[in-house]
Amino acid sequence: MVAGIPNVGKSTLINTIAGKSAAKTGNKPGVTRGNQWIRLITQIELLDTPGILWPKFEDEHTGEMIAFIGSVNDLIVNTSELAETLGKWLIANVPACLETAYNKDSEDKISGYQQLADAIVKVRGCLRPGGEPDYEKAENILINDFRSGRLGRITLERVSD
Ligand SMILES: Nc1nc2c(ncn2[C@@H]2O[C@H](COP(=O)(O)OP(=O)(O)OP(=O)(O)O)[C@@H](O)[C@H]2O)c(=O)[nH]1
Ligand SMILES: [Mg+2]
Known part of the structure; x- marks a missing residue:
C-alpha cells in the first residue's frame, strides 16, 4: 500500500514501478x-490510496509548509496570505534564491515582503491596464516558482529542527 499526504507523488511512484500509467x-x-x-x-499488487492529512496540525508552521508545497487544496487557503507567509519564510531562510530569481539587477537586497512583491512585479511585468501593480499575479508567480523548483531546490525542514 502506498499512503501519504496529498500530491507528493504516490500514484506516480506506483506507475513508475509498474512501468505503465495505470494510476491517474x-x-x-x-x-x-x-x-x-x-x-x-x-x-x-500495489494499492494506490487518496492522499490523507492529519485531522489537526500540531502547530501552525506544519500546516503552512503543507500548503507551501501544494498539498492543501488551493481553494481553501487564502492565496495572498499563503504567498506572504511563504515570501517571509524564503526571505528569512533562503534569501539568495530570491535575489537570483527576482532581483539580479538591483543593488538593494530584498529585506521585506513588500520589497519582494515589488521586485516580482518589476521583473515579471505584473501590471494591470493603466500601469497599476498586479500583486495578485505576483503572489501566484511566487507560489508557482517555489513549487515548480524555479527558485531552486529548497528544503523546508532540517533534521536539526
Ligand atoms: N519533480 C517531481 N515531480 C513529481 C515526482 N513525482 C510526482 N511528481 C509530480 O507531482 C504531481 C503529483 O503526483 P501524483 O502522483 O498525482 O501525487 P499523489 O501523491 O498520487 O497525489 P494525490 O492522489 O492527489 O494524493 C504530478 O504533477 C507529478 O508529475 C518527482 O519525483 N519529482
Ligand atoms: Mg494519487
Whole structure:
C-alpha cells in the first residue's frame, strides 16, 4: 500500500514501478479519489490510496509548509496570505534564491515582503491596464516558482529542527 499526504507523488511512484500509467496523476491534491489496486506481476499488487492529512496540525508552521508545497487544496487557503507567509519564510531562510530569481539587477537586497512583491512585479511585468501593480499575479508567480523548483531546490525542514 502506498499512503501519504496529498500530491507528493504516490500514484506516480506506483506507475513508475509498474512501468505503465495505470494510476491517474496530476499536479494538485486529491487526484486519486479512491483505493485502486495495480497489478505489477501475477503475485504482487500495489494499492494506490487518496492522499490523507492529519485531522489537526500540531502547530501552525506544519500546516503552512503543507500548503507551501501544494498539498492543501488551493481553494481553501487564502492565496495572498499563503504567498506572504511563504515570501517571509524564503526571505528569512533562503534569501539568495530570491535575489537570483527576482532581483539580479538591483543593488538593494530584498529585506521585506513588500520589497519582494515589488521586485516580482518589476521583473515579471505584473501590471494591470493603466500601469497599476498586479500583486495578485505576483503572489501566484511566487507560489508557482517555489513549487515548480524555479527558485531552486529548497528544503523546508532540517533534521536539526
Ligand atoms: N519533480 C517531481 N515531480 C513529481 C515526482 N513525482 C510526482 N511528481 C509530480 O507531482 C504531481 C503529483 O503526483 P501524483 O502522483 O498525482 O501525487 P499523489 O501523491 O498520487 O497525489 P494525490 O492522489 O492527489 O494524493 C504530478 O504533477 C507529478 O508529475 C518527482 O519525483 N519529482
Ligand atoms: Mg494519487
